[in-house]
Amino acid sequence: MSYPTAEVVACHIWPTGSKVPVTVDSLVLDWGGPVGDRHHGLTMKSNSRQSKHYTKGTEIRNHRQVSIVEATELQDVAAALGITEIEPGLIADNIYLRGAANLTTLPLMTRLVFSSGAVIMLGGENDPCTIAGALVAEVHGITSTSFPKAAMHKRGVTGWVELPGEIKAGDTVEIRS
Secondary structure, three states: OOOOEEEEEEEEEOOOOOOOOEEEOEEEEEOOEEOOOOOOOOEEEOOHHHOOOOOOOOEEEOOOOEEEEEHHHHHHHHHHHOOOOOOOOOOOOOEEEEOOOOHHHOOOOOEEEEOOOOEEEEEEEOOOOHHHHHHHHHHHOOOOOHHHHHHOOOOOEEEEEEEOEEEEOOOEEEEEO
16 A cells, blocks of 8 residues: 655754754654653643643643644745744754645544654644744744744644654655544
8 A cells, every 4th residue: 555655854852951942863762752852751741731631730641742743834834924934843843744745634543654664643733832932933033922823733743652763854754544
């Protein structure tokens, strides 16, 4: 069977204590997600996004281990903000793809199978927030609150590691929905 493919443009982590995400040569994924990233871990504390289901701070499965974005979607967001681009890694994405049309709208439980053998299971849209907005504002001088509206349904997706491995720029990924 043939699946749609995309290319990894860049990989990033946002280390705890760092003010901004950093580019890495390779993204090492273990069962907790990208090693060295602030979202790494098998579990996470629930927040406002899970308020319908859990009291804030309840320990739950970490479905937000990895953040993945797509170049064309972010070009649309940049245009809506009146800036030239949203650079790879700027909005705390771990994986910046090119060629995954409509990435943000892929169905839940879509698998991204990387040429290295690593597999990420998608948990759905990564709702835009003012944290990412503040990162864009710092570089491009916009207001942090303008980002969420411009990025709605184009902010990419989150997921978790289904099969550990290593991902590098230039790798290909099959989109298996």
